[in-house]
Amino acid sequence: xxxxxxxxxxxxxxxxxxxxxxLIKTTKDLSKxxxxxxxxxxxxxxxxxNKLKETLITSxxxxxxxxxICNLTKEYAQKNKIQDSxxxxxxxxxxxxKILLPVEIPLIIKNKKPFIILIIGINGVxxxxxxxxxxxxxxxxxxxVVLVSGDTFRAGAYEQLSIWSKRSHSFLLENNKKKDSSAIxxxxxxxxxxKNIDILIADTSGRLHNNVMLMKELKKITRVIKKNNxxxxxxxxxxxxxxxxxxxxxxLKIFHDNIGITGITITKIDSTxxxxxxxxxxxxFNIPIRFLGSGEKITDLHLFNxxxxxxxxFINN
Ligand SMILES: Nc1nc2c(ncn2[C@@H]2O[C@H](COP(=O)(O)OP(=O)(O)O)[C@@H](O)[C@H]2O)c(=O)[nH]1
Ligand SMILES: [Mg+2]
Numbered sequence: 001x002x003x004x005x006x007x008x009x010x011x012x013x014x015x016x017x018x019x020x021x022x023l024i025k026t027t028k029d030l031s032k033x034x035x036x037x038x039x040x041x042x043x044x045x046x047x048x049x050n051k052l053k054e055t056l057i058t059s060x061x062x063x064x065x066x067x068x069i070c071n072l073t074k075e076y077a078q079k080n081k082i083q084d085s086x087x088x089x090x091x092x093x094x095x096x097x098k099i100l101l102p103v104e105i106p107l108i109i110k111n112k113k114p115f116i117i118l119i120i121g122i123n124g125v126x127x128x129x130x131x132x133x134x135x136x137x138x139x140x141x142x143x144x145v146v147l148v149s150g151d152t153f154r155a156g157a158y159e160q161l162s163i164w165s166k167r168s169h170s171f172l173l174e175n176n177k178k179k180d181s182s183a184i185x186x187x188x189x190x191x192x193x194x195k196n197i198d199i200l201i202a203d204t205s206g207r208l209h210n211n212v213m214l215m216k217e218l219k220k221i222t223r224v225i226k227k228n229n230x231x232x233x234x235x236x237x238x239x240x241x242x243x244x245x246x247x248x249x250x251x252l253k254i255f256h257d258n259i260g261i262t263g264i265t266i267t268k269i270d271s272t273x274x275x276x277x278x279x280x281x282x283x284x285f286n287i288p289i290r291f292l293g294s295g296e297k298i299t300d301l302h303l304f305n306x307x308x309x310x311x312x313x314f315i316n317n
């Protein structure tokens with residue numbers, strides 16, 4: 001059953017209130033502490049900056065990004081001879097917004113058929129679920145979508161994708177059990193070309209990110225796709241689970257070094273207190289954050305929006 005509540009027709013501000021509500025877990029502490037330090041009159045001294053540093057680090061922002069925010073704020077306060085900590089609230093808000101803004105780059109579907117999206121990431125991060133949500137998102141935009149299950153390792157992977165294909169009105173290609181994932185995806189491209197399909201989304205297997213075999217398999221998939229009449233993958237989307245905090249930086253680095261990532265989707269922002277990692281990912285890698293996943297329903301997918309994310313932390317009341 002399709003959930004009638006469609007994100008495409010939701011009012012703009014409802015996404016903001018959604019984020020505010022759902023980010024409560026993600027950024028509640030961060031929000032509360034920043035408000036305590038910079039919405040109340042505090043003396044601007046070394047202790048205040050130590051507290052800011054501690055606040056950022058404990059919400060899972062890495063040390064490098066934390067130092068950047070603290071140093072900029074300190075310099076701004078000194079340069080402008082600011083005495084009152086309240087006057088720094090908007091400054092910090094803006095500096096943190098500036099970290100997120102460059103990675104707010106939505107996925108544009110070019111008029112190339114099929115537009116190929118390869119979904120990768122370790123086990124359990126939400127790859128298959130995100131594919132279902134994406135397929136529905138494109139279905140609402142009146143695109144024809146084909147799914148293919150390149151996960152030949154996990155028992156039930158095909159069946160799980162099959163459920164999502166029905167929910168999202170997309171077409172799932174049958175897998176030839178004798179073939180490996182790159183051959184299965186190769187066939188899916190040929191099929192989609194023949195049928196003039198708009199978008200092909202390929203699921204892949206997870207396992208461990210330091211698993212040499214996994215990287216080998218993903219490299220083979222990208223090689224095989226390139227050989228298919230020079231078809232390029234249009235989006236290599238890495239799925240990261242917000243729950244794993246700083247560990248997602250390592251995951252992104254390994255996948256990016258081996259395969260080359262063109263976009264990120266961060267799932268499970270509804271169930272974590274480690275949302276600060278979004279700032280680390282944005283600051284350390286200049287890779288677009290496409291979507292946020294906020295639950296298990298088909299409509300729990302949201303375009304990443306830097307302003308909404310910041311406004312959910314820096315609450316103005
Ligand atoms: N709360 C929450 N759960 C999610 C989200 N995305 C996926 N999940 C759950 O995470 C689990 C693993 O998802 P799955 O798509 O099978 O991960 P995969 O192994 O990467 O394909 C499932 O129980 C999903 O329902 C999300 O955004 N929020
Ligand atoms: Mg899966």
